Amino acid sequence: MLIGELSDKTGLSKDTIRYYEKEGLVQSGARKENQYRNFSEKAIHTIHFIKNLKELGFTLPEIKDFIHLFHNEETSCQMVQKRLEDHIVNINSKMSLLESIRTKVANAIHLCKENPIAKSCQTLEKLWD
């Protein structure tokens, strides 16, 4: 199928598909005589796979790695698990960072509420010194 059809079937823009191909995430096989890309049904699955992994917060290089894993006979479930566990570690550290920020911002809001009439904002003063 041509790129437009693949685009319609996956909801991914044609430009994005070309970009993914350039990055080695999707393959179009041999070009037609007219130089048009020629995708197989498999490309639909590949793009589906990419979308699912994007939703899990993986980057394109990481997703490329997953695609290699998927096509490699040697791949064990443990290898996949390892990637997922590394990923969850990253997610956890991002969450703790956000959590600590949230606490600080919540405290600042609390300070504002305590002195609602104050002409000068205690929160700003505190950030300044």
Added chain:
Amino acid sequence: MLIGELSDKTGLSKDTIRYYEKEGLVQSGARKENQYRNFSEKAIHTIHFIKNLKELGFTLPEIKDFIHLFHNEETSCQMVQKRLEDHIVNINSKMSLLESIRTKVANAIHLCKENPIAKSCQTLEKLWD
């Protein structure tokens, strides 16, 4: 003081200070005759203020807004509180997104652990279809 001294006193690189000045976050006042920037003690506080707000996850344009608030007579604590509340809403939505991703990834890991011997990884298969 010259930019190098300000850099030493704040721990911010000279390039970053110049960048902040260009963005209107810090002011150096009138140049010396030799065209060197001439910072006052206040610049130290301003940079301190910027750093504190960066730690709370604010962007430079947002921080610039806070600086304006700080220097404006009209600023009420409520105006500050409003910014903080908007910010916490953003933080919360980022956290829920991460939380939902974490759940999905944890489920995938669980699936890997359930079938540790499987030659083909159920998790990968599931992402593919």
Added chain:
DNA sequence: CTTGACCTTAAAGTATACTCCAATGTATAT
């Protein structure tokens, strides 16, 4: 044979917050 709907490429633009570079000017000590 022209119109319109396809397709192609390379290259630049977007957003954010710097960081680095090159070329050059200035101040101070020896």
Added chain:
DNA sequence: ATATACATTGGAGTATACTTTAAGGTCAAG
């Protein structure tokens, strides 16, 4: 006079995942 340690500028580079642009080739229908 020179070495060294400062300072200046404009502009490019970094990372990520696209999106947009410009200029042009291909194909089927009327």
